[in-house]
Amino acid sequence: MKYNKIAGLDKNISKLIMGNDNQTNYDEASKLWDYWIEVGGNAFDNAHIYGNGLMEKLLGKWQRSRNILKNIILIAKGAHTPNCNPDSLFSQLEESLERLQSNNVDIYIMHRDNKEIPVGEFIDVLNDRKSQNKFRIFGASNWSLERFIEANVWAKNNNKLGFSILNNNLSLCKMIKPLWDGCVSSNDDKILDYLEKTKTAHLSWSSQGRGYFLSNKKVQEIENQIIKYETWRKPGEHSSGPLSCFDSKDNRERKKRSILLAKKLNTTCQNIAGAWPINLNFPSFALIGPRNIQEINSCLNNLDIKLSINEINWLNLNEKII
Numbered sequence: 619m620k621y622n623k624i625a626g627l628d629k630n631i632s633k634l635i636m637g638n639d640n641q642t643n644y645d646e647a648s649k650l651w652d653y654w655i656e657v658g659g660n661a662f663d664n665a666h667i668y669g670n671g672l673m674e675k676l677l678g679k680w681q682r683s684r685n686i687l688k689n690i691i692l693i694a695k696g697a698h699t700p701n702c703n704p705d706s707l708f709s710q711l712e713e714s715l716e717r718l719q720s721n722n723v724d725i726y727i728m729h730r731d732n733k734e735i736p737v738g739e740f741i742d743v744l745n746d747r748k749s750q751n752k753f754r755i756f757g758a759s760n761w762s763l764e765r766f767i768e769a770n771v772w773a774k775n776n777n778k779l780g781f782s783i784l785n786n787n788l789s790l791c792k793m794i795k796p797l798w799d800g801c802v803s804s805n806d807d808k809i810l811d812y813l814e815k816t817k818t819a820h821l822s823w824s825s826q827g828r829g830y831f832l833s834n835k836k837v838q839e840i841e842n843q844i845i846k847y848e849t850w851r852k853p854g855e856h857s858s859g860p861l862s863c864f865d866s867k868d869n870r871e872r873k874k875r876s877i878l879l880a881k882k883l884n885t886t887c888q889n890i891a892g893a894w895p896i897n898l899n900f901p902s903f904a905l906i907g908p909r910n911i912q913e914i915n916s917c918l919n920n921l922d923i924k925l926s927i928n929e930i931n932w933l934n935l936n937e938k939i940i
Contacts, residue, residue, distance in 0.1 A: 634904055635906065650908065662691070694715070730800050731765055741773045757785050760785075789825050790805070813902075817900050826892045872933060892919075
Protein backbone atom coordinates (compact mmCIF):
# COMPACT_ATOMS: atom_id res chain seq x y z
CA MET A 619 0.00 0.00 0.00
CA LYS A 620 1.02 3.58 -0.55
CA TYR A 621 -0.03 6.51 1.61
CA ASN A 622 -0.27 10.27 1.59
CA LYS A 623 -1.14 13.08 3.96
CA ILE A 624 -4.22 15.25 4.05
CA ALA A 625 -3.88 18.43 6.09
CA GLY A 626 -5.85 18.17 9.32
CA LEU A 627 -5.48 14.41 9.74
CA ASP A 628 -2.92 12.99 12.13
CA LYS A 629 -2.80 9.65 10.32
CA ASN A 630 -1.51 8.84 6.86
CA ILE A 631 -4.31 7.74 4.55
CA SER A 632 -3.99 4.94 2.02
CA LYS A 633 -3.97 6.05 -1.62
CA LEU A 634 -6.71 3.51 -2.31
CA ILE A 635 -9.88 3.84 -0.25
CA MET A 636 -12.37 1.05 0.34
CA GLY A 637 -15.82 2.06 -0.89
CA ASN A 638 -18.61 0.48 1.15
CA ASP A 639 -21.65 0.58 -1.09
CA ASN A 640 -21.99 -3.06 -2.12
CA GLN A 641 -21.46 -5.33 0.89
CA THR A 642 -24.72 -6.69 2.32
CA ASN A 643 -23.55 -9.82 4.18
CA TYR A 644 -21.58 -9.41 7.39
CA ASP A 645 -19.48 -12.57 7.09
CA GLU A 646 -18.46 -11.81 3.52
CA ALA A 647 -17.82 -8.15 4.29
CA SER A 648 -15.66 -9.08 7.28
CA LYS A 649 -13.43 -11.27 5.12
CA LEU A 650 -13.02 -8.43 2.65
CA TRP A 651 -12.26 -5.80 5.28
CA ASP A 652 -9.89 -8.07 7.22
CA TYR A 653 -7.93 -8.60 4.03
CA TRP A 654 -7.99 -4.86 3.34
CA ILE A 655 -6.26 -4.26 6.66
CA GLU A 656 -3.82 -7.10 5.98
CA VAL A 657 -2.62 -5.48 2.74
CA GLY A 658 -2.26 -2.07 4.37
CA GLY A 659 -5.53 -0.37 3.48
CA ASN A 660 -6.81 1.87 6.27
CA ALA A 661 -9.52 4.11 4.78
CA PHE A 662 -13.24 3.34 4.42
CA ASP A 663 -15.73 5.44 2.48
CA ASN A 664 -19.31 5.33 3.73
CA ALA A 665 -22.52 7.23 3.12
CA HIS A 666 -25.77 7.63 5.01
CA ILE A 667 -27.74 6.63 1.91
CA TYR A 668 -25.87 3.39 1.12
CA GLY A 669 -28.13 0.41 1.66
CA ASN A 670 -30.50 2.57 3.69
CA GLY A 671 -27.87 2.42 6.43
CA LEU A 672 -26.99 -1.26 6.18
CA MET A 673 -23.42 -0.68 4.97
CA GLU A 674 -22.64 1.69 7.85
CA LYS A 675 -24.11 -0.77 10.36
CA LEU A 676 -22.02 -3.66 9.04
CA LEU A 677 -18.82 -1.63 9.17
CA GLY A 678 -19.64 -0.41 12.66
CA LYS A 679 -20.14 -3.96 13.88
CA TRP A 680 -16.89 -5.06 12.21
CA GLN A 681 -14.68 -2.27 13.52
CA ARG A 682 -16.05 -2.75 17.06
CA SER A 683 -15.42 -6.50 16.95
CA ARG A 684 -11.83 -5.92 15.77
CA ASN A 685 -11.16 -3.03 18.17
CA ILE A 686 -9.53 -1.27 15.26
CA LEU A 687 -11.13 2.18 15.24
CA LYS A 688 -7.96 4.06 16.23
CA ASN A 689 -6.05 2.51 13.32
CA ILE A 690 -8.46 3.26 10.51
CA ILE A 691 -9.78 6.35 8.76
CA LEU A 692 -13.56 6.61 8.61
CA ILE A 693 -15.23 8.75 5.96
CA ALA A 694 -18.92 9.59 6.32
CA LYS A 695 -21.11 11.26 3.69
CA GLY A 696 -24.56 12.74 4.08
CA ALA A 697 -27.02 15.42 3.00
CA HIS A 698 -27.80 13.71 -0.30
CA THR A 699 -30.54 15.10 -2.53
CA PRO A 700 -33.45 15.59 -1.78
CA ASN A 701 -32.28 16.08 1.81
CA CYS A 702 -29.38 18.37 1.01
CA ASN A 703 -29.81 21.04 3.65
CA PRO A 704 -28.17 22.02 6.97
CA ASP A 705 -30.82 20.33 9.14
CA SER A 706 -30.50 17.00 7.33
CA LEU A 707 -26.71 17.24 7.44
CA PHE A 708 -26.97 17.56 11.22
CA SER A 709 -29.42 14.71 11.77
CA GLN A 710 -27.93 12.28 9.24
CA LEU A 711 -24.44 12.70 10.67
CA GLU A 712 -25.71 11.73 14.13
CA GLU A 713 -27.41 8.67 12.67
CA SER A 714 -24.27 7.67 10.71
CA LEU A 715 -22.13 7.91 13.85
CA GLU A 716 -24.57 5.67 15.71
CA ARG A 717 -24.49 3.09 12.91
CA LEU A 718 -20.68 3.22 12.68
CA GLN A 719 -20.46 2.84 16.48
CA SER A 720 -18.13 5.81 16.77
CA ASN A 721 -18.29 9.20 18.45
CA ASN A 722 -16.72 10.81 15.42
CA VAL A 723 -15.24 10.21 11.98
CA ASP A 724 -12.02 11.44 10.45
CA ILE A 725 -13.61 12.96 7.35
CA TYR A 726 -17.14 14.18 6.71
CA ILE A 727 -18.25 14.92 3.14
CA MET A 728 -21.42 16.52 1.86
CA HIS A 729 -22.78 14.02 -0.66
CA ARG A 730 -24.43 16.63 -2.90
CA ASP A 731 -24.80 20.39 -3.30
CA ASN A 732 -28.00 22.42 -3.13
CA LYS A 733 -27.53 25.67 -4.99
CA GLU A 734 -30.71 27.10 -3.49
CA ILE A 735 -28.90 27.31 -0.14
CA PRO A 736 -26.13 29.91 0.34
CA VAL A 737 -22.71 28.33 0.84
CA GLY A 738 -22.35 30.11 4.17
CA GLU A 739 -25.19 28.12 5.70
CA PHE A 740 -23.41 24.86 4.91
CA ILE A 741 -20.04 26.14 6.11
CA ASP A 742 -21.61 27.34 9.37
CA VAL A 743 -23.16 23.98 10.25
CA LEU A 744 -20.00 22.10 9.24
CA ASN A 745 -17.89 24.32 11.49
CA ASP A 746 -20.38 23.82 14.31
CA ARG A 747 -20.18 20.02 13.99
CA LYS A 748 -16.38 20.15 13.85
CA SER A 749 -16.27 22.28 16.99
CA GLN A 750 -18.17 19.47 18.70
CA ASN A 751 -15.50 16.99 17.54
CA LYS A 752 -17.84 15.11 15.22
CA PHE A 753 -15.13 15.03 12.53
CA ARG A 754 -11.63 16.37 11.92
CA ILE A 755 -11.92 17.76 8.40
CA PHE A 756 -14.73 18.08 5.89
CA GLY A 757 -15.23 18.17 2.15
CA ALA A 758 -17.72 18.30 -0.69
CA SER A 759 -18.82 15.65 -3.18
CA ASN A 760 -20.33 16.49 -6.56
CA TRP A 761 -19.79 20.21 -6.19
CA SER A 762 -18.90 22.45 -9.11
CA LEU A 763 -15.56 24.20 -8.95
CA GLU A 764 -17.33 27.56 -8.77
CA ARG A 765 -19.39 26.63 -5.70
CA PHE A 766 -16.42 24.91 -4.05
CA ILE A 767 -14.29 28.05 -4.42
CA GLU A 768 -17.19 30.28 -3.34
CA ALA A 769 -17.62 28.25 -0.16
CA ASN A 770 -13.93 28.45 0.73
CA VAL A 771 -13.75 32.18 0.00
CA TRP A 772 -16.78 32.71 2.24
CA ALA A 773 -15.16 30.60 4.95
CA LYS A 774 -11.93 32.60 4.81
CA ASN A 775 -13.74 35.94 4.87
CA ASN A 776 -15.76 34.85 7.89
CA ASN A 777 -12.93 33.24 9.86
CA LYS A 778 -14.30 29.75 9.36
CA LEU A 779 -12.74 26.52 8.19
CA GLY A 780 -13.46 25.62 4.58
CA PHE A 781 -13.54 22.44 2.55
CA SER A 782 -10.31 20.40 2.67
CA ILE A 783 -11.40 17.80 0.13
CA LEU A 784 -13.18 17.60 -3.20
CA ASN A 785 -14.85 14.22 -3.80
CA ASN A 786 -16.01 14.14 -7.43
CA ASN A 787 -15.66 11.51 -10.10
CA LEU A 788 -12.11 11.56 -11.45
CA SER A 789 -11.25 8.84 -13.91
CA LEU A 790 -9.25 8.71 -17.12
CA CYS A 791 -12.50 8.31 -19.06
CA LYS A 792 -14.50 11.52 -18.94
CA MET A 793 -18.09 11.23 -17.74
CA ILE A 794 -20.47 11.73 -20.67
CA LYS A 795 -23.75 10.97 -18.94
CA PRO A 796 -23.75 11.41 -15.14
CA LEU A 797 -23.81 8.14 -13.24
CA TRP A 798 -26.51 9.61 -11.03
CA ASP A 799 -28.36 12.91 -11.07
CA GLY A 800 -26.22 15.72 -9.74
CA CYS A 801 -22.86 14.00 -10.30
CA VAL A 802 -19.82 16.08 -11.26
CA SER A 803 -16.57 14.98 -12.92
CA SER A 804 -13.20 16.51 -12.03
CA ASN A 805 -11.60 15.37 -15.30
CA ASP A 806 -11.87 18.96 -16.44
CA ASP A 807 -8.97 21.26 -17.28
CA LYS A 808 -10.09 24.04 -14.92
CA ILE A 809 -10.66 21.69 -11.98
CA LEU A 810 -7.41 19.79 -12.51
CA ASP A 811 -5.51 23.08 -12.76
CA TYR A 812 -7.11 24.29 -9.52
CA LEU A 813 -6.32 21.07 -7.68
CA GLU A 814 -2.71 21.17 -8.82
CA LYS A 815 -2.18 24.84 -7.97
CA THR A 816 -3.83 24.64 -4.54
CA LYS A 817 -2.77 21.07 -3.74
CA THR A 818 -6.32 20.40 -2.60
CA ALA A 819 -6.91 16.74 -1.73
CA HIS A 820 -9.21 14.87 -4.11
CA LEU A 821 -11.01 11.60 -3.41
CA SER A 822 -12.21 10.08 -6.67
CA TRP A 823 -15.25 7.86 -6.88
CA SER A 824 -15.62 5.46 -9.83
CA SER A 825 -11.90 6.02 -10.30
CA GLN A 826 -11.68 3.20 -12.87
CA GLY A 827 -14.74 4.17 -14.86
CA ARG A 828 -16.89 1.35 -13.46
CA GLY A 829 -14.83 -1.14 -15.43
CA TYR A 830 -14.84 0.78 -18.72
CA PHE A 831 -11.22 -0.25 -19.36
CA LEU A 832 -11.89 -3.97 -19.08
CA SER A 833 -12.46 -6.10 -22.17
CA ASN A 834 -15.41 -5.04 -24.32
CA LYS A 835 -17.26 -8.26 -23.45
CA LYS A 836 -16.79 -7.73 -19.73
CA VAL A 837 -17.86 -4.10 -19.97
CA GLN A 838 -21.10 -5.16 -21.65
CA GLU A 839 -21.72 -7.71 -18.89
CA ILE A 840 -21.27 -5.00 -16.25
CA GLU A 841 -23.62 -2.71 -18.15
CA ASN A 842 -26.28 -5.44 -18.18
CA GLN A 843 -25.89 -6.25 -14.49
CA ILE A 844 -25.57 -2.76 -13.01
CA ILE A 845 -29.19 -2.50 -11.87
CA LYS A 846 -29.02 -5.94 -10.26
CA TYR A 847 -25.95 -4.88 -8.27
CA GLU A 848 -27.70 -1.81 -6.91
CA THR A 849 -30.99 -3.17 -5.69
CA TRP A 850 -30.64 -1.12 -2.49
CA ARG A 851 -31.50 2.06 -4.39
CA LYS A 852 -35.00 3.49 -4.35
CA PRO A 853 -37.43 2.26 -7.04
CA GLY A 854 -36.65 3.96 -10.32
CA GLU A 855 -33.33 5.34 -9.05
CA HIS A 856 -30.54 3.53 -10.85
CA SER A 857 -27.09 4.56 -11.96
CA SER A 858 -25.61 4.38 -15.43
CA GLY A 859 -23.27 1.57 -16.38
CA PRO A 860 -19.79 1.99 -17.85
CA LEU A 861 -21.04 2.22 -21.43
CA SER A 862 -24.01 4.52 -20.90
CA CYS A 863 -21.94 6.77 -18.67
CA PHE A 864 -18.52 6.82 -20.35
CA ASP A 865 -18.64 5.50 -23.90
CA SER A 866 -17.63 8.12 -26.46
CA LYS A 867 -15.21 8.62 -29.33
CA ASP A 868 -12.67 10.35 -27.07
CA ASN A 869 -12.95 7.73 -24.33
CA ARG A 870 -12.51 4.93 -26.83
CA GLU A 871 -9.27 6.67 -27.86
CA ARG A 872 -8.24 6.90 -24.18
CA LYS A 873 -8.85 3.19 -23.86
CA LYS A 874 -6.83 2.50 -27.02
CA ARG A 875 -3.91 4.50 -25.63
CA SER A 876 -4.17 2.71 -22.29
CA ILE A 877 -3.88 -0.62 -24.09
CA LEU A 878 -0.77 0.58 -25.94
CA LEU A 879 0.89 1.84 -22.76
CA ALA A 880 -0.09 -1.32 -20.86
CA LYS A 881 1.78 -3.42 -23.42
CA LYS A 882 4.84 -1.20 -23.01
CA LEU A 883 4.75 -1.44 -19.20
CA ASN A 884 3.73 -5.12 -19.10
CA THR A 885 0.49 -4.50 -17.24
CA THR A 886 -3.22 -4.24 -18.08
CA CYS A 887 -5.33 -1.52 -19.58
CA GLN A 888 -7.47 -1.51 -16.43
CA ASN A 889 -4.44 -0.96 -14.21
CA ILE A 890 -3.19 1.89 -16.39
CA ALA A 891 -6.58 3.55 -15.99
CA GLY A 892 -6.56 2.87 -12.25
CA ALA A 893 -3.07 4.35 -11.90
CA TRP A 894 -3.94 7.54 -13.79
CA PRO A 895 -5.82 9.45 -11.04
CA ILE A 896 -3.41 8.52 -8.25
CA ASN A 897 -0.41 9.71 -10.28
CA LEU A 898 -1.71 13.27 -10.64
CA ASN A 899 0.29 16.12 -9.13
CA PHE A 900 -1.81 16.80 -6.03
CA PRO A 901 -2.97 14.66 -3.08
CA SER A 902 -5.15 12.34 -5.15
CA PHE A 903 -6.84 9.25 -3.73
CA ALA A 904 -8.98 6.64 -5.45
CA LEU A 905 -12.13 5.05 -4.08
CA ILE A 906 -12.47 1.44 -5.17
CA GLY A 907 -15.44 -0.89 -4.80
CA PRO A 908 -14.11 -4.47 -4.77
CA ARG A 909 -16.65 -7.18 -4.11
CA ASN A 910 -14.05 -9.85 -3.35
CA ILE A 911 -10.38 -10.33 -2.50
CA GLN A 912 -9.43 -10.96 -6.13
CA GLU A 913 -10.69 -7.51 -7.07
CA ILE A 914 -8.70 -5.95 -4.21
CA ASN A 915 -5.54 -7.59 -5.53
CA SER A 916 -6.25 -6.32 -9.01
CA CYS A 917 -6.59 -2.76 -7.72
CA LEU A 918 -3.37 -3.04 -5.70
CA ASN A 919 -1.49 -3.42 -8.99
CA ASN A 920 -2.42 0.19 -9.76
CA LEU A 921 0.00 1.30 -7.06
CA ASP A 922 3.00 -0.23 -8.83
CA ILE A 923 2.58 1.91 -11.95
CA LYS A 924 4.47 5.20 -12.11
CA LEU A 925 3.25 7.46 -14.90
CA SER A 926 5.25 10.41 -16.16
CA ILE A 927 3.63 13.80 -16.68
CA ASN A 928 3.89 13.25 -20.41
CA GLU A 929 2.19 9.85 -20.16
CA ILE A 930 -0.55 11.30 -17.95
CA ASN A 931 -1.25 14.03 -20.50
CA TRP A 932 -1.04 11.69 -23.47
CA LEU A 933 -3.50 9.25 -21.96
CA ASN A 934 -5.94 12.12 -21.39
CA LEU A 935 -5.59 13.30 -25.01
CA ASN A 936 -3.62 16.41 -24.06
CA GLU A 937 -0.45 15.33 -25.90
CA LYS A 938 -0.08 13.59 -29.24
CA ILE A 939 2.80 11.24 -28.41
CA ILE A 940 4.36 9.56 -25.39
